[in-house]
Amino acid sequence: MTDKRSDLKKIIMDTKTLPTLPGVIQKLNTLSDNDKSSVQEMAKIVSSDQVLSARILRLANSPSYGFYRVSTISNAMILLGVNVVKSLALSSSIFAIMEKDSVGLWEHSLGVGVAANLIARKLGLPECEEIATAGLLHDIGKVIIPLKCSEAEKTIQKLIYERQIFTMEAEREIIDTDHAEVGGWLSKSWFLPDKLSEPIAFHHDVAKSENHRIKTAVVHIADVLIKASGFGNSGDCFVPSIQKIAWDALKLNEQLLAELVDEVEDKLVEVKNFSLEMMSE
Amino acid sequence: MQKIPLMLAKAGMTIARDVFRGDSPIGIPICGKGTLLTDSLIARFDNMDVQSIYVEGHPVWEEGERSFDDILHELDGRFIKTLQEPLNAMLYDIYKSYLIKSMGGDSDRQAE
Structure with a gap:
């Protein structure tokens, strides 16, 4: 492992917090102040945000709690209790500095989760x-890279724009790793279960996923569909190749794919409404 | 007919399909098709957790005045790197026919 890569890995292993969207935090705070709101309503908001979801899963999976690997938001919320989630949301507002252009990435992540x-x-x-949940979190690496190496991120963006290449290619060239690998490191250091960390780490290379290949294949296809629909913004605008291994693992065919496109596009109208609501807060 | 996010609904649009509560999409409709939207009606839908509605015509155009050609052009741009691969070419064709179906072709746009 080269120096640049191992340095970055060390930084990421030390990462405890990530910034999230102010709109999400506000909505959660309003809900937690209201006696009439339910856990389900709060869970719905939490599972719309990749960063907050990752933080809640990190807490639920931390060795101090001693639970056996929690992989769904609703289970994590039930185990931790509403009060803990509330205080986590409140403490997040201190870090709620995500910029406006992060909205595109948030929409992309939410879209892939839904797909x-x-x-x-x-x-x-x-x-x-x-x-x-794995779909929602798949690009968590893209949240952390601009945060930990803001200079390199600028060069990456410049490279994508100038040479019209995939985000991944630019990342490999500049920081000698990519958002999938970085996301994998983060999910390992946060003790997230394999069924989440494998799809995060291998959504661009399904063949490397050994224990959860089906889940990884679903996240890969979902990512391709959302990129094809042009919903949100994940850095570059290019549809990645559909990997044959993922296609075969899920036993997809043309008719299934056509039905999926219809269903995903139909659902995205609702996702768009949700994101418009979030931004107007 | 177009399915639009409730946030983009405006008074004066006409509902094209019965509207159901957001939490019980197969329950009793809360508003019948053919109803003219008003601001108070939109607020009520919002309270009932309705996320999207179907309206007559094609009143909402994303990001200003994108024509059908522009939308197809953007689709071509997204597939520019991977169109030579058979599975991606299949997805491209599916998306293209989806877009043609959902936009009602170019003629619909001209007519409005």
């Missing part, structure tokens, strides 16, 4: 909620 859920349900796969 992953639709694919999993359509194929009748077990653990749909875990797959949706």
Whole structure:
């Protein structure tokens, strides 16, 4: 491992907090102040934000709690209790400095979460909620890279724009690693279960996923679908190749894909409404 | 007919399909099709957790005046790197026909 890469890995392993969108925090605070709001309502807001979800899962999986690997938001919220989630949301507001251009990445993540859920349900796969969470968190590496190496991030953006290449190619060239690997490191150091960390780390290289290949394949296809629809912004605007191994693992065919496109696009109208609501707060 | 996010609904649009509560999409409709939208009606839908509605015509155009050609052009741009691969080419064709179907073709836009 080269110096640049191991330095970055060390920094990421030490990362305890990530900034999230102010709109999400505000909405959660309003809900927690209202006696009439339910855990379900809070869970819905939490699972719309990749950063807050990651933080709650980190807490639920921390060795001090001693729970056995928690992989869904709703389980984590039930185990931690509403009060802990409340205080986590409040403490997040201190770090709520995510910029406006992060909205695109947030929309992309939310879109992939929704698409992953639709694919999993359509194929009748077990653990749909875990797959949706993995989809939501798949680009968490893209949240952390600009934060930990803001100079390198500027060069990466410049490279994507000038040479019209994939985000990943630019990342490899500048920081000698990529957002998938970085996301994998983060999820390992936060003790997230394999069923989440594998799809995060290998959503661009499904063949490397050994224990949770189906879940990784769903997240990969969901990512491709959202990139194809042009919803949100994940750095570059190019649709990645559909990996044959993912296609075969899910036993997809043309008709299924066409139905999925219809369903995903239909659902994205609602996701758009949600994101418009968030931004107007 | 177009499915739009409730946040983009405006008074004066006409509902094209019955509206259901957000938490019980197969329950009793809360508003019938053909109703003219008003601001208070939109606020009520919002309270009932309605996320999206179907309206007559195609009143909402994303990001200003993107024509159908522009939308197809953007689709081409997104697929520029991977269109030579058979699976991606398949997805491209599916998306293209989806867009043509959902926009009602170019003629719909001209007519409005």
